[in-house]
Amino acid sequence: MQTRRMANVYKQYWRINILTTLEYRENFLIWFLFTFIYHGTAIASLWIVLERFPSMNGWSFRDMFFLYALWMVAHALHNTFFSTVGEIPDHIRDGEFDRLLVRPLDTLFQAIATPGQVFPDELVLALITFVAATLYSGVHVDAIFIIFVPLIVIGGALIDLGLNLIISTAAFWFVKVDALRWIFIQLEQEFTRYPLSIYSRGVRLLLTFVFPFAFMNYFPAAYFLHKNEVVMGVPPAAGLLAPLIGIVFVAAAYAFWRFGLNRYQGVGH
Amino acid sequence: MAREATYRFDVFTTVGSFVVRVYLLRMVWTALYAHNAAPKDLSRHEIITYSTVALLMGIVMDIDQTRALHDKLHDGSIATDFMKPIIVPLYFFADGTGEVLFHAALLVPSVLIALLIFHIIVPAPAVLAAFLLSFLLGYLVGFFLNFILNLTSFWTLEISAVQLIVTWLTDLLGGELIPLILFPAVLQTFIYVLPFAAMFSTPLLIYVGQIPPSRYAEVMGLQVGWIVVLGLISTVMWRAGARRVVVQGG
Numbered sequence: 472m473q474t475r476r477m478a479n480v481y482k483q484y485w486r487i488n489i490l491t492t493l494e495y496r497e498n499f500l501i502w503f504l505f506t507f508i509y510h511g512t513a514i515a516s517l518w519i520v521l522e523r524f525p526s527m528n529g530w531s532f533r534d535m536f537f538l539y540a541l542w543m544v545a546h547a548l549h550n551t552f553f554s555t556v557g558e559i560p561d562h563i564r565d566g567e568f569d570r571l572l573v574r575p576l577d578t579l580f581q582a583i584a585t586p587g588q589v590f591p592d593e594l595v596l597a598l599i600t601f602v603a604a605t606l607y608s609g610v611h612v613d614a615i616f617i618i619f620v621p622l623i624v625i626g627g628a629l630i631d632l633g634l635n636l637i638i639s640t641a642a643f644w645f646v647k648v649d650a651l652r653w654i655f656i657q658l659e660q661e662f663t664r665y666p667l668s669i670y671s672r673g674v675r676l677l678l679t680f681v682f683p684f685a686f687m688n689y690f691p692a693a694y695f696l697h698k699n700e701v702v703m704g705v706p707p708a709a710g711l712l713a714p715l716i717g718i719v720f721v722a723a724a725y726a727f728w729r730f731g732l733n734r735y736q737g738v739g740h
Numbered sequence: 741m742a743r744e745a746t747y748r749f750d751v752f753t754t755v756g757s758f759v760v761r762v763y764l765l766r767m768v769w770t771a772l773y774a775h776n777a778a779p780k781d782l783s784r785h786e787i788i789t790y791s792t793v794a795l796l797m798g799i800v801m802d803i804d805q806t807r808a809l810h811d812k813l814h815d816g817s818i819a820t821d822f823m824k825p826i827i828v829p830l831y832f833f834a835d836g837t838g839e840v841l842f843h844a845a846l847l848v849p850s851v852l853i854a855l856l857i858f859h860i861i862v863p864a865p866a867v868l869a870a871f872l873l874s875f876l877l878g879y880l881v882g883f884f885l886n887f888i889l890n891l892t893s894f895w896t897l898e899i900s901a902v903q904l905i906v907t908w909l910t911d912l913l914g915g916e917l918i919p920l921i922l923f924p925a926v927l928q929t930f931i932y933v934l935p936f937a938a939m940f941s942t943p944l945l946i947y948v949g950q951i952p953p954s955r956y957a958e959v960m961g962l963q964v965g966w967i968v969v970l971g972l973i974s975t976v977m978w979r980a981g982a983r984r985v986v987v988q989g990g
Contacts, residue, residue: 498898505901512908516917523779523922524772650753657757661764669771674763 477576480584487586499590506593510600513664514539530666533608534696540597540604542663542688545627547597549635553628555583556635557652560642569737579636579728610695615711619691622714627687629717633724634659634682640724643731659684666693667702679703683720686713751846758795758850762858765791779922782948787919789860790948794916794940796850797875800843801882801939802907805836806890813893818985829978863947870956874943877963881938882910884970891974894981915941921950935970938963 492499514536521532530538559582562568571581605612638652645651659682667675667689678685679702690710693700698707766788773784782790809832812818821828854860862868889903911917914936923931931937942959945951951959 501898501901505905508905508908512912516912519918519923519927520768520772522924524776526775527768528771528775650756653753654756654760657760661761665768665771669767671767674767 473576477580480576480580484584484586488589491586491588492590495588498588499592502588503592506596510543510596514600517664528666528668529698529700530696534692534698535665537604537608537610537696538666538688538692539664540601541623541692542627544594544597544601545624545687546631546660547593548624548628549631551589551591551594553583553632553635554589555585555587556632556639558582558585558587559639560646560648563642564646566737578732579725608696616695619711623691623710626713626715626717629714629721630683630687631659633717633720636721636724636728640728640731643735655682658682659687663688666698666700668700675703679705683716686710686716754799754843754846755849755853758799759853761795762792762854765795766858782919782921782950785861786948788858790919790944791917792854792858792860793947794944796847796854797878797940797943798911798916799847799850800840801879803836803839803843804886804890804903805840805883806832806887808832808835809887809890810893810899822982822985828982861948863949866953867946867949870953870960871943871947874946874956874960874963877960877967878939878943881935881963881966881970884967884974885910885935885939887974888970888977891977891981894977894984910936910939913937914939915944919944919950921945935966938966 517535517539518532521527521535525531527535556579559568562571562582562585568582571578574581610616634655638648638655641651642648662670662674662678663684667678667685670678675685678689685702686709689702690705690707691713692698692710693707694710700707769784769787769791773787778784809818812821818828821831855862863871885906886903889899889906892902893899913931913934920928920931920937920941942951942963946956946959
């Protein structure tokens with residue numbers, strides 16, 4: 472019963488999103504261009520650097536493009552379905568969040584299904600990029616690749632969601648979490664662009680075991696590209712565990728969310 | 741009060757993100773220099789210095805000094821500004837100056853970290869002076885470029901995305917991320933025709949000695965040229981835009 476109601480709400484949520492996007496078509500085009508240029512300049516930077524220095528710790532531009540594309544799909548999948556989690560701190564600050572508490576549906580689900588201007592354009596762009604990167608990098612597409620890539624991408628999106636949820640939960644205690652979010656987004660977006668093996672011990676540890684961004688793209692890419700790198704005692708094949716890591720990380724984040732929600736007293740409106 | 745809160749947020753993110761990014765670029769350049777033939781005249785230490793100074797410049801360069809113009813066009817309060825006995829464009833310039841000075845103050849801890857922890861190269865006083873002058877000119881190029889973007893709000897209100905796009909293009913094509921001298925030859929031919937190189941690349945190449953003193957007059961002359969061109973464009977746009985407001989508000 473509960474599930475059916477949620478499915479219904481979720482369907483309406485996407486209907487409203489798509490109608491809103493169609494209503495503001497010019498805005499949509501500008502923001503699409505924005506997404507395109509963002510990833511375009513990132514990939515162009517890698518190309519320019521690797522054109523001059525052909526090897527980054529043994530990774531060529533082809534490898535790095537694949538590394539980026541794998542992160543891009545997972546990140547776009549997260550942005551398409553869960554970017555609304557990042558808006559929870561705003562709802563808490565202006566008191567809107569308290570309304571969700573009195574409604575008879577799961578609070579987090581309601582927060583996720585708050586309509587905005589969400590459109591799967593980044594995801595489409597990411598999928599095209601990923602197909603191009605796979606063909607270009609010459610990765611061997613076999614049964615393991617076809618079965619595991621979708622799972623790894625979902626795992627990556629869950630890792631992203633876990634981080635997003637942890638930061639949003641912090642808003643129960645600190646009203647402004649923008650600075651925190653900003654630093655972590657930077658950590659994720661810029662540090663996942665390069666092979667983990669170039670970093671010093673502390674950062675490898677952080678990106679493998681604390682905030683497991685390395686499982687979004689580095690370990691799986693190292694596996695598919697047949698890299699012989701063992702970082703922090705973790706072999707590339709561990710990249711296939713990304714879906715599991717994603718589930719564990721998001722479960723931990725959800726436990727933290729429940730903990731915060733139970734102690735939440737409102738911001739005094 | 742609201743601004744003060746924003747400032748506290750800025751101290752944390754600006755200095756914190758500076759340290760994180762310097763760490764990242766050191767790791768990246770170190771890995772690249774370790775596995776490839778290094779460029780003849782740009783050592784690892786020099787390129788790390790280049791990128792660190794670029795990040796320091798970014799702390800001041802990335803400010804949206806004429807943001808108030810966009811905001812006031814959005815909520816319509818610009819109409820009353822035209823009635824006040826002030827020179828309106830100058831008012832917008834002054835409004836953002838406080839933020840510029842605040843960010844300039846943030847440079848103090850950041851520069852200290854760069855010197856004491858990351859040990860960047862410090863050039864001879866004459867070169868340093870030329871760098872500072874060129875940095876100032878670069879700032880003005882960036883200021884007018886940004887002013888032009890904010891001026892487009894007279895005609896279209898949604899400019900945030902466009903502003904971010906221009907910022908990324910500036911970071912890449914201005915040489916903030918990667919020195920332009922390392923770009924493939926194909927790109928070299930057209931990046932120097934754009935104003936972005938005058939913002940970051942020129943002062944930075946002076947700093948690391950890639951531009952010798954004999955070329956100072958030439959490269960800074962080009963920067964001044966850009967200031968004049970962009971200044972003229974923004975004057976024309978300002979006049980046209982201000983007339984539009986008066987017409988609409990009648």
